Amino acid sequence: MPSIKFSISLPPNVVASIDARGDERSSVIRYSLQRYVAILEASRRILSSIFTQEEILLLVNTLPEYTDNTVAIGHIAMELMAAIDLEQVDKKYGIDGKLLVQKLVKLSFVECVALIDAVEFWRRCDANGNTPSYGDLFKYRG
DSSP, rough: OOOOOOOOOOOHHHHHHHHHOOOOOHHHHHHHHHHHHHHHHHHHHHTTTTTOOOHHHHHHHSSSOTTTTTHHHHTTHHHHHHHHHHHHHHHHHHSOHHHHHHHHHHHHHHHHHHHHHHHHHHHHHHHTTTOTGGGGSSSSSO
């Protein structure tokens, strides 16, 4: 399959990590991204068995943007607890907020990343007028 070339900007710590893996940056980045996509796909399959559609909608409409903050991704449960305490979002969506927080606490960091990826995918599609179905969140997108 032919490759598509493009330019990206990366923070210094990511460049250092790439350079530590070898001299051929393009190959290192390509293989690393292929692994990342595979990890997201596997994690999305797990998430589809954990969360209901109502829970996902609550998260889509409640969680902040995590675009460039990988540390905050590990604090999704705390973000939701605050929204439940301050705004009673669980009651607005008719779900058990404590159960949802428990589900989030049990997620691995990688599963949290996949969840944020699904939330961002939903928001991107919705902003373009193409609201995805619940099932679309967990499908392969390559």
